Amino acid sequence: MPYLRGLCNFCGTGCGHFLRVENNRVRGVYPLPGHPLSKGRLCVRGWHIHELLQTEERITQPQIKYGDRFKRVSLEEAISFVAEKLKSISGQEIAFLGSPRASNEDNYLFGKFARAVMKSNNLSLSSDAGQEESAITLLQGAGWPAMLGSMERLRQADFILVVGGDLTKQNPIIASEIHYAHRAGAELVTISARKTQMAKLSQIHLRPEPGTASRLLEAMAKVLVDEGRIAADFISRYTEGSEKFLKYLESLSLQEIAHLTGVEIELIRTVALKMAEAESAYAFYATGIQSLDHRTMAALFNLYLLAGKLGRPDCGINPVTGISNLLGSYDMGVSPAFLPGYFSVEDKAAWKRLEEHWQIKLNPIPGKSVSACLSDDSSCRVLFVVDHDEEIIRNVKKIKELDLVVYFGAYENAFARLANVIFPLTTYVESDGTYTNCERRVQLSQKKVEPPAESRPLWEILTLMAKALGHNWTYRSAEEVMTEINRVVPQYAGITYGKLRTGWGLKWPCDEQHPSGTDSLLAEEMSRRFCFILNQDEKLAFLPRLQEKDQYPLKLVVGRSNYFWHQNSIMKKTFIPKREYNALLLLYPKGFVEISEEEARRLGLREKQQVRVVSEAAEIKLAVRISPDILPGMLYIPYFIDEMIPEFLHRQVADLEKNEEFFLPVRLEKVE
Numbered sequence: 001m002p003y004l005r006g007l008c009n010f011c012g013t014g015c016g017h018f019l020r021v022e023n024n025r026v027r028g029v030y031p032l033p034g035h036p037l038s039k040g041r042l043c044v045r046g047w048h049i050h051e052l053l054q055t056e057e058r059i060t061q062p063q064i065k066y067g068d069r070f071k072r073v074s075l076e077e078a079i080s081f082v083a084e085k086l087k088s089i090s091g092q093e094i095a096f097l098g099s100p101r102a103s104n105e106d107n108y109l110f111g112k113f114a115r116a117v118m119k120s121n122n123l124s125l126s127s128d129a130g131q132e133e134s135a136i137t138l139l140q141g142a143g144w145p146a147m148l149g150s151m152e153r154l155r156q157a158d159f160i161l162v163v164g165g166d167l168t169k170q171n172p173i174i175a176s177e178i179h180y181a182h183r184a185g186a187e188l189v190t191i192s193a194r195k196t197q198m199a200k201l202s203q204i205h206l207r208p209e210p211g212t213a214s215r216l217l218e219a220m221a222k223v224l225v226d227e228g229r230i231a232a233d234f235i236s237r238y239t240e241g242s243e244k245f246l247k248y249l250e251s252l253s254l255q256e257i258a259h260l261t262g263v264e265i266e267l268i269r270t271v272a273l274k275m276a277e278a279e280s281a282y283a284f285y286a287t288g289i290q291s292l293d294h295r296t297m298a299a300l301f302n303l304y305l306l307a308g309k310l311g312r313p314d315c316g317i318n319p320v321t322g323i324s325n326l327l328g329s330y331d332m333g334v335s336p337a338f339l340p341g342y343f344s345v346e347d348k349a350a351w352k353r354l355e356e357h358w359q360i361k362l363n364p365i366p367g368k369s370v371s372a373c374l375s376d377d378s379s380c381r382v383l384f385v386v387d388h389d390e391e392i393i394r395n396v397k398k399i400k401e402l403d404l405v406v407y408f409g410a411y412e413n414a415f416a417r418l419a420n421v422i423f424p425l426t427t428y429v430e431s432d433g434t435y436t437n438c439e440r441r442v443q444l445s446q447k448k449v450e451p452p453a454e455s456r457p458l459w460e461i462l463t464l465m466a467k468a469l470g471h472n473w474t475y476r477s478a479e480e481v482m483t484e485i486n487r488v489v490p491q492y493a494g495i496t497y498g499k500l501r502t503g504w505g506l507k508w509p510c511d512e513q514h515p516s517g518t519d520s521l522l523a524e525e526m527s528r529r530f531c532f533i534l535n536q537d538e539k540l541a542f543l544p545r546l547q548e549k550d551q552y553p554l555k556l557v558v559g560r561s562n563y564f565w566h567q568n569s570i571m572k573k574t575f576i577p578k579r580e581y582n583a584l585l586l587l588y589p590k591g592f593v594e595i596s597e598e599e600a601r602r603l604g605l606r607e608k609q610q611v612r613v614v615s616e617a618a619e620i621k622l623a624v625r626i627s628p629d630i631l632p633g634m635l636y637i638p639y640f641i642d643e644m645i646p647e648f649l650h651r652q653v654a655d656l657e658k659n660e661e662f663f664l665p666v667r668l669e670k671v672e
Contacts, residue, residue, distance in 0.1 A: 004448045005032060007435065008046040009101060009428045012321030013037065013173045014437030015046050016504070019053075019429065024449045026053040026429060036504050037151055037439065043172035057412045059424040060452040070422070075454060075464070082421055083468035085404050086382070091119030091363055095373040095380050098125050098334040099387035100323035103433025104442070105481040106458035107325070107332040108340065108488075110386060113462045116360050117471050121345065121367025122380070124336055125329050126388055130291020132337055134319045135330055137297040141533050142310065142521060145342050146327055149282050149316020150520040151177060151439045156314065157186045159278035161271075163213065163300055165286035166196035170322050171438070178284065187274050191216065193557065194636055195629035204271060207631060208261035210555045210663040213292070217299035219257040219265075220272035221306050222249045227269075229276040231308025238311055238523045241532035245302060248534070262631075276307050280314035287319045287326070293662070298533035305530055311523025321438040328436030331489060331508070336367045341489040357488050360471075374398045382406075386458060387425070388415040408458055424455040431457040432478040434500065436508070440518075442495050443505035552615065552665035554599075556635045592625040594636040595668070600626045603668060610671035613637070615664055621671060635666065 003018040016035030020028035029050045033040040062078035063070040073081075086094075096114040098107055114123045125131075135145035142148060154160075154177050167175040179201060182188040190202040191213055199205040208216045224230050225246060235242050258265045275281050283300055285292050292300075301310075301317060309315040321327050333340035343350030351364045373380040374395035381403040388409070399405060399418050407419035410427045428435075430451035436442045459481050466473040475481050479497045486493050491508035494515050499506060506517035513525075523530070593613055595605065605611065609624045613635065622637070630636055 003030065004446075006429065006445055006448065007443050008038075008042065008049055009324045009435065009445070010045045010049065011043075011171050012323055012326055012438040013171050014324065014435060014439075014441060014443055014505075015042055015173055017042060017046060017049070019050065019448060021448055026050045026449060034504070037177070037437070037441070038173050041173055041176065046173075053427060053429055055411065058452060059409055059412055059416065059422060059455075061424060061454045063422040065420045075423075075456065075461070078421055078423060079461070079465050079468050082404070082406055083465060086118065086469065089118075089382050089403070092122075092365075093379050093381040094118050094120040095122040095368075095370045095383050096120060096124075097370040097383065097385045097388065098123065098329055100125050100321075100326035100329045101387050101428075102325060102329070102458060103428065103431075103435060103445070103478065104325065104328045104332055104485065104492075105433050105478040106386070107329045107334050108485050109459045109462045109475070109481060110384075111333045111340065112358065113466060114384070115354075115362055116358050117466050117469055119363040121336060121363065121365065122370065122373050123334055123367055124369035124371070125326070125334050131287040131319075131321060131326055131330055132335055133291065133294050134285075134287040134297060135342065136337065137294055137301065137533065138317070138319070139342060141298070141301045141305070141531050143526065143528050144521050145330070147316070147318045147320075147439050148310060148521045149318050150313060151318070152519065153280070153314050154178070154282060155181045155184055157181045157278075157280045157282050159187045159189070159275050159281040161189050161191065161275065161281075161283045161300075162198055162202070163191045163217075163283065163285045163296065164292050165192070166198050167284065167286065167320060168197040168201070170286055171320050174284075174320055174438070187278070189271050189274070193631060193634060204267070206263050206267065206271065208263055209631070210557050210634060212257075212261040214296040214299040215257050216261045216263055216268065217296065217303050218249070218252060219254055219261070219268050220275070221299070221303045222252050222254060223269045223272035224276055224303075224306055225249050226254075227273065227276075229273065230306050234308035234311075234523075235306070238526075239305060239530045239532065241534055242306075244534050245306075245532040272303075275303075275309070278309075281307070281309040282315065283317045285317075285319055287321055295535065298535055302532050305532060310530060311521060311526070313520050313522065316520055319438065324437075325435045327438055327440065328434070328442070331436055331491060332485070336369050340485075341491060354488070357484075371395075384408075385415065385419070388413070408461065410455070423461050424452065425461075426451040426455045426457050430455065432497075433457070434478075434482065434495075437505075440507040441505040442492070442500065442508060442510070444497060444500035446501075552667050554633060554635050554666050554668060555663040556613065556615070556637065556666045557663050558637050588623050588625060591622050591637070593622045593668075594625045594627040594630050594638075596630040596632045596634065597626055597628060598632040599630075600624065603670075605668075605670070612669040612671055613666050614669060615666045634663075635668070 002021050004021055006017055006019050008015040008017055015038035016032030018030040018032055019026050031040045031042045061072045062075050064073050064081055098110050111123055114120045139145045160178055160181060188202045189204045190199040191206045192199055193207055193210045254265050283304055304310050304317055337345060339345060339350050339354055345366050351362055355362050383402055383405045386408045405419045406421045407416050408423045408425050409416055410425045416422055428445050429448045432447050434442050434444050459475060459478060463473045463475045494510040495506050510517045605624050607626050610621060611624055613620050
């Protein structure tokens with residue numbers, strides 16, 4: 001009975017595993033002992049990925065909807081149907097929603113199909129709440145859009161700061177690495193308004209009022225200046241913009257920030273000095289599921305830069321992605337902000353370079369995200385979607401009004417039923433492809449079982465569709481697509497299937513200077529200096545709504561990282577993890593709102609009592625869950641099942657999903 005090496009395709013950790021294959025079916029999964037990140041471990045999701053791979057809920061044949069019924073057709077008939085429809089559609093009228101679970105090869109050709117074949121730049125991802133903002137922030141500060149530090153050196157760290165989210169739920173293996181470092185002597189500090197599992201395992205938990213984490217980080221930077229603990233030599237040699245940033249810090253008052261955040265000055269000072277004294281200091285934050293806002297990311301970056309904790313092999317800021325190939329999807333340019341390789345869509349030279357590679361004239365008019373195309377009063381008529389999660393289904397009325405919805409997917413779900421044409425995809429064990437985890441590690445997943453007869457990899461379907469529209473694409477394998485990626489994406493220039501077949505993957509950038517990949521960003525190897533991110537005078541778009549009002553005195557935050565996997569349509573096909581993650585629903589089958597013990601006493605509320613959460617725009621009825629994890633004056637709703645996402649959240653989801661720092665002013669009313 002063969003055991004074939006592979007990698008888990010759930011979250012952005014990219015753990016290694018063995019799959020037990022019998023009679024062309026995946027029957028079991030085991031951890032891969034030698035993997036440099038997972039080190040012989042899997043989380044509850046990874047241990048049961050074979051349940052997903054055995055599900056009977058597969059899409060196995062192309063389908064076209066006639067009226068309200070789907071008709072099974074051949075692949076050629078489905079492609080011809082779509083191609084004929086597209087001939088009368090302009091690029092500005094088409095939007096493309098990619099998948100953060102699709103391989104780099106599939107995502108690259110999906111973007112190329114959008115930009116080169118259909119001349120559309122309306123291209124984005126689902127489940128990408130903060131990845132784009134994180135990439136923009138890190139590019140601005142370091143010229144490097146992803147993890148700056150080395151996970152392989154983490155266990156030797158002296159100081160670790162985790163800001164926001166709860167990595168113990170989102171990326172359990174990375175969280176366990178943090179705890180290994182903590183047990184080995186690292187000082188572990190967490191910043192989050194809610195007392196998460198990560199916070200409970202930390203030595204120090206800073207609990208700023210919702211919306212004030214950036215101010216707390218700026219206060220820590222001011223402490224370093226006041227105490228004479230900035231890395232002056234490092235700043236002089238490797239940074240620019242320090243004068244303006246230091247001048248800004250002079251204008252801050254620690255007393256005012258302490259009052260605003262609710263965190264005592266002495267505690268702020270203690271954490272700042274511990275970080276400055278550490279030889280090896282790391283910071284972590286989530287990007288894909290429960291992200292920070294730009295200002296908080298910038299404040300964290302500036303703090304570590306001021307302390308000289310960047311550009312060294314034993315330091316760094318590490319954004320953590322929530323979905324398996326979220327980082328790789330951005331590497332490939334599935335974004336309205338970036339071309340492949342993180343070239344800005346506003347960079348004319350980058351457009352010219354891409355035209356030379358693709359040998360075709362492109363449309364440089366900036367595009368929009370799919371969400372914007374569907375929400376705005378735009379001219380969108382056609383939607384292409386890959387592997388969409390049920391939790392992202394919004395704008396249903398708009399989607400139903402479109403002329404054409406084309407869905408590519410391996411598994412049946414609610415979104416597929418909105419499509420006009422469905423193409424069955426192979427799963428990640430039924431075809432070759434590469435996936436890039438949050439530490440920039442590009443790993444090869446090779447074909448292990450044969451797919452259903454009519455299922456195809458996305459790159460193959462797009463190649464046939466491009467030919468039907470008059471473009472001579474000749475790709476014959478995923479490896480050939482990677483060969484083109486080598487030329488187009490500088491960070492992948494030295495990555496080949498040959499190298500990936502005989503190792504644990506390669507961390508980009510992998511090029512002539514770094515043929516074996518790059519473990520971390522080193523200041524002495526940078527082609528530019530670090531830049532302090534000077535955005536302190538910006539007014540965030542939602543700031544006016546952050547003011548409490550007499551009739552709405554409570555601050556509602558909506559958490560995603562803890563309960564994201566409840567909604568995930570892939571998770572719903574893995575029985576044991578689904579049971580584990582849904583355990584809380586046995587007590588609160590219609591959802592709950594968490595309130596503090598103090599708030600419950602003040603309002604005279606008891607456990608499981610029905611209350612109405614009322615905002616300016618809408619209201620929702622939920623059961624009370626009294627929790628010591630919530631600050632007084634704060635409410636928390638886990639955003640995890642469809643029944644909890646009625647008009648209340650749908651009307652305000654654009655605000656609530658901006659980032660973890662956003663809160664909504666609300667009030668509570670008893671339901672009599």
